[in-house]
Amino acid sequence: MRSAVGELTNNGRVIGIAKDFVISPSHKGKAKYYGLFGNFLFSQSDFEQHYVVRVEPGKVEQVQAKLSDTILSVQAERDIIRVQSMTERLKNYYSQDSGLASLFAMLSLLMVLVTVVSSFAHAHFHVTQQRKFIGIRRALGARKKDIMLYVFSENWLLNLGASIIGVATMIGLNIALSQVITIDKPSVLLYALAVFVVFAAGSLATWLPAYKTTKISPVIATKTL
Incomplete structure (x- = not known):
């Protein structure tokens, strides 16, 4: 050859x-x-023609200031649009992708916040509605950790259902988008991470209502029975 x-x-x-x-x-x-x-x-x-100039470390700004005059001194009729460093070039090149990544990161944080608020509101409402029932369980000998496990278990069941629906929706959207544009398949680690974040956020939000539930006195809770 x-x-x-x-x-x-x-x-x-x-x-x-x-x-x-x-x-x-x-x-x-x-x-x-x-x-x-x-x-x-x-x-x-x-x-347009692009020229790459190798510069010694620490002299980028110094060379940028003199580069246009040096080129024009050789060929005055040239039109120099811009002189930028490789760092600036890469930043501009990936600016749109970086903006989308920041947008999706913000949306993800908002979704986690919604999960926390929803889990806290549900746990608080559930504990209020089940106050008598919890009092009976305490009177029958249920320990504090049993009560907390009871409150957490309901939250975990809700999170499990939401995770299944969310993963199924994600797979469906990925398949639909793959018919229109070229898109990579999400890895199993991404699914696992999303489910873990949902469970962690929901459990953290449920902890305070569950802890307050353990303070319910059996005598006070059963007075109205």
Whole structure:
């Protein structure tokens, strides 16, 4: 197999090959490393060209300030749109993805907050409605940890049902989106993490009502029976 340098193609003669160079970072697999640069593109007056300048550490701002004047001193008719560091370039390139990630992170936090508030309100309401029943159980010898386990078990059953519905909905949306756009399958760890967060948030919110339930006196609770 001989080198392609010097060979004639439909887009002109091959004058060089660059190796170990990422062309399209967002592409998958080998597609990110392959690209064709033809003379027909560079000959267009409105075609943008990008130059990469290697700078010693700590001298980025100093070089940026002088780079435009240096280029214009060689070719004054050039139009320099912008001079930016690679850090700024990457930040701008991934700005939309970062914004979406921040939005989804905020929505996730709001959903966790809703879970906490809902779990606390349900546990508090349930304890209030079951006050007499809990008093009877205390009078029959139920220990404080038994009462707390009773309150937590109902919360865990609700969380289990909600988790099953949520995971099923997530799988359904993923399948529906895969018919329209290319999307990766969520890993099992993501499902497990989501279920764990729901259980942890619900249990944390239920702890205070459950603890207050253990303070119910059997005598006070059974007076109205």
